Amino acid sequence: xxxxxxxxxxxxxxxxxxxxxxxxxxRLALVxxxxxLTLVVFFLVLQAPDVALSxxxxxxxGFPMVIVVAIVRERGDE
Amino acid sequence: MTRQARLGLFAVSAAGFGTLxxxxxxxxxxxxxxxxxxxxxxxxxxxGERHATNVVAAVVFxxxxxxxxxxxxxxxxxxxxxxxxxxxxxxxxxxxRDEMRSDAVRLVGLGFAGALLVLGLYVIAHGxxxxxxxxxxxxxxxxxxxxxxxxxxxxxxxxxxxFPAVDLAEGxxxxxxxxxxxxxxxxxxxxxxxxxxxxTTGSLASAGSIPFLNVATAIEVSGAFVLIFTEFLExxxxxxxxTGA
Amino acid sequence: MSYLPYALAxxxxxxxxxxxxxxxxxxxxxxxxxxxxxxxxxxxxxIGYVDRxxxxxxxxxxxxxxxxxxxxxxxxxxxxxxxVTVGALLLALSLQKQKRAGTTDPDQAxxxxx
Numbered sequence: 001x002x003x004x005x006x007x008x009x010x011x012x013x014x015x016x017x018x019x020x021x022x023x024x025x026x027r028l029a030l031v032x033x034x035x036x037l038t039l040v041v042f043f044l045v046l047q048a049p050d051v052a053l054s055x056x057x058x059x060x061x062g063f064p065m066v067i068v069v070a071i072v073r074e075r076g077d078e
Numbered sequence: 079m080t081r082q083a084r085l086g087l088f089a090v091s092a093a094g095f096g097t098l099x100x101x102x103x104x105x106x107x108x109x110x111x112x113x114x115x116x117x118x119x120x121x122x123x124x125x126g127e128r129h130a131t132n133v134v135a136a137v138v139f140x141x142x143x144x145x146x147x148x149x150x151x152x153x154x155x156x157x158x159x160x161x162x163x164x165x166x167x168x169x170x171x172x173x174x175r176d177e178m179r180s181d182a183v184r185l186v187g188l189g190f191a192g193a194l195l196v197l198g199l200y201v202i203a204h205g206x207x208x209x210x211x212x213x214x215x216x217x218x219x220x221x222x223x224x225x226x227x228x229x230x231x232x233x234x235x236x237x238x239x240x241f242p243a244v245d246l247a248e249g250x251x252x253x254x255x256x257x258x259x260x261x262x263x264x265x266x267x268x269x270x271x272x273x274x275x276x277x278t279t280g281s282l283a284s285a286g287s288i289p290f291l292n293v294a295t296a297i298e299v300s301g302a303f304v305l306i307f308t309e310f311l312e313x314x315x316x317x318x319x320x321t322g323a
Numbered sequence: 324m325s326y327l328p329y330a331l332a333x334x335x336x337x338x339x340x341x342x343x344x345x346x347x348x349x350x351x352x353x354x355x356x357x358x359x360x361x362x363x364x365x366x367x368x369x370i371g372y373v374d375r376x377x378x379x380x381x382x383x384x385x386x387x388x389x390x391x392x393x394x395x396x397x398x399x400x401x402x403x404x405x406x407v408t409v410g411a412l413l414l415a416l417s418l419q420k421q422k423r424a425g426t427t428d429p430d431q432a433x434x435x436x437x
Contacts, residue, residue: 095337
């Protein structure tokens, strides 16, 4: 296993931990996007460009759009 | 069960479950020493048999096309669920209002929407030659529509994505995929078997029925995501009217 | 050291599960569920990796070069797109729940009634 893979694996582990430990949901939208980015790099290092492309469009556009609307809706009702 | 009791129970069971999982995972072959037969076989025969250079797309739309049909209908079903949940409760008619945004954001956003649309069409069209395909390109096209909303032009966004058109796109995509498989039945082979001229490897006109399935998937995925975005963004419009903004 | 990616999958699974169990907000719960799902993608792709293999796209490399397994990649890429839609359905449910109960704390909002 080359050192690049080990470094990326550590980044993914840290990203997962950060996503779960973030309690403020506005920050959560950003941190989940960062975690998706680390996953994209991990998939690229494992030689899977199709999967990396999928995760990139979904983690940068699909999921954050839906989360931000849920957040705004929640804040507006308070 | 109180929160403390729940967390305590989780700690104990996670320790046990984690140990079991790690023991199970230690029995797998070493990382990098892949023992499976199907992967190596597919890599050596797929390009020759189907004339498609992206073996992953050939697997998704041809060798395991039935699984993709199932996944498409999961997508279809959950989008129907979102529409059912969010459409029913919206009683009062609202007047959509554009937001006040700076001209720079508007200009850049609307300029990039066109470029994103072309990029999405490129990713879809070359799906079986280079990395890409119906799934990825469909989400890129949906994001081109979402960029119109984000640039501040809510009314233009609603004019571009009327509910009947989006519902139709999603249905046509899902049904189209299933019906293309039926064409293969009519030609005498198995459901979703590849048919059509195979063409030259590496050009756009190749790989038999894979381009058609690709396009059907792209229509369905883009319709589904635009529908999800629209349903969620309508909620925001109703909120703004309710709070008297 | 060669079992590190598999241990990563187990770690992500347990961390995401902790997020689901200890969550105080329905949106945070849905995101943690997404983290649990991503552990399966990591496991699948790690199983299919071939040492010094390249991507299974033969547009500019000659056929016959050693490549990683394409079947697990096919399973994973459809799964990623579909999981976002299921997450959107869960968030729609949480929006409705919040309209009825007025709070997004899963501990305090009671069970849903028909």
